[in-house]
Amino acid sequence: MPTPPASQPAFVLVEPQMGENIGAAARAMWNFGLDRMRLVAPRDGWPNPKAVAMASGAGRLLDAAQVFETTAEAVGEADFVLATTARPRGLTKPVYSPEAAMAEIAARIRDGQKAAVLFGPERAGLENSDIALANGIISVPVNPDFPSLNLAQCVLLTGYEWRRATSEVTPRTVEMAGTEWANQAEIDALSRHYEERMEEAGFFFPDHKAETMKRNLRNLWSRMPLTRSDVQTFHGMLRQIVRWKDRGG
Amino acid sequence: MPTPPASQPAFVLVEPQMGENIGAAARAMWNFGLDRMRLVAPRDGWPNPKAVAMASGAGRLLDAAQVFETTAEAVGEADFVLATTARPRGLTKPVYSPEAAMAEIAARIRDGQKAAVLFGPERAGLENSDIALANGIISVPVNPDFPSLNLAQCVLLTGYEWRRATSEVTPRTVEMAGTEWANQAEIDALSRHYEERMEEAGFFFPDHKAETMKRNLRNLWSRMPLTRSDVQTFHGMLRQIVRWKDRGG
Numbered sequence A, B: 001m002p003t004p005p006a007s008q009p010a011f012v013l014v015e016p017q018m019g020e021n022i023g024a025a026a027r028a029m030w031n032f033g034l035d036r037m038r039l040v041a042p043r044d045g046w047p048n049p050k051a052v053a054m055a056s057g058a059g060r061l062l063d064a065a066q067v068f069e070t071t072a073e074a075v076g077e078a079d080f081v082l083a084t085t086a087r088p089r090g091l092t093k094p095v096y097s098p099e100a101a102m103a104e105i106a107a108r109i110r111d112g113q114k115a116a117v118l119f120g121p122e123r124a125g126l127e128n129s130d131i132a133l134a135n136g137i138i139s140v141p142v143n144p145d146f147p148s149l150n151l152a153q154c155v156l157l158t159g160y161e162w163r164r165a166t167s168e169v170t171p172r173t174v175e176m177a178g179t180e181w182a183n184q185a186e187i188d189a190l191s192r193h194y195e196e197r198m199e200e201a202g203f204f205f206p207d208h209k210a211e212t213m214k215r216n217l218r219n220l221w222s223r224m225p226l227t228r229s230d231v232q233t234f235h236g237m238l239r240q241i242v243r244w245k246d247r248g249g
Helices: A019-031 A049-054 A059-064 A098-110 A151-166 A184-201 A207-223 A228-246 B019-031 B049-054 B059-064 B098-110 B151-167 B184-201 B207-223 B228-246
Strands: A010-014 A037-040 A066-068 A080-084 A115-119 A136-138 B010-014 B037-040 B066-068 B080-084 B115-119 B136-138
Touching (some): A010 A151, A037 A059, A049 A059, A098 A115, A098 A136, A098 A151, A151 B151, A184 A228, A184 B228, A207 B228, A228 B184, A228 B228, B010 B151, B019 B059, B019 B151, B037 B059
Parallel strands (some): A080 A115, B010 B037, B080 B136
């Protein structure tokens, strides 16, 4: 059976140290639907039981992870490689925000290319020799006074941007799914109900302010984003309080 | 010295359990320049040495963290509150992507408002009673097969979007210039006023539905874009109708 075309980038962990961090990175990838992990010379060998313990629920990624001796081998088949690094490194490379990086990778993958993202070892970060293999750098806009993202966090943010770049339904705007909004007639009826009862109750006082008060009240109802159910609640409260009045408290 | 205007949202951890997670959340906040942490009833008390050990480098946030008994107190002064939650909860609330959420909060803060973001306890997530206090929900677009973000990861992604929303100044059209919006404490007071009177009037009936009805009503008030003047109108109507009742119609 032929290999299906790469529909996502490989995430390459270069010389990761603690197994726990590899497991946490696997979880972070799978949180955003990514499952192609590659490892370059993991310090404590492979497989690593501590990675498995931490990965719970995303252990499949570890089983399927490919292990390489060098970064060059790990990215050998890729058409486009980006390196995550917090610090500028004195190498001339295009610098991408995570968002721009994943948009670029998504576009290239749609064009049939293969892509990989490099993540450095926990403390040291990527060596210049690894960064030199990349077409560009991903720089996360962290607080310059505290740029201490760990490996799994860096994977998480990159995976999040991958998902944003590729999910068909990106809710950029506010939605309120399944909500039945009240229509204008229903809002009008509600407004009249309150106006009538408030008139009876003597709310619109003094007389010379009554018209302005009524207009403001109508305006208030019409400005509110009321659902059908909200409208029923407001009717219900008013009816109940009138019943309370009628039975003398 | 007068308090400087809020230039960032407060991040409110509701009933956090392990100290390590509070420390990790502090680090995640400070990675993106956020330093206003609030805690609601931390399980293991406060201060917590495990939180301090984990927060290394961001310990200042823990020293400055404000601790509250209830979520309502923690968000009392906020004009706009969003709740992070993975699951739809059967409450009618606007749903924001992290990006849309932080853009909205950034815009409101530029307009002089105060904002807060709620994060639930590690396992259980936020209770509906907490979510009812929020104006909307933040939903992270995770893999539906593996939606297992932990507390610090959720804080990290939200903080990241805050940084993205604020690192470039995007102009926003000011709507309803000069409007004084009601703050959360004023909305709460209004909500309580209606709840108390409606209780007296026998609105919350039958008994087994009373709690749901109350929660829905609180949720209704918190969803409405009420001005100070609107709040006064609603108080005024209710007071007047009670007077009407008291004088026997």
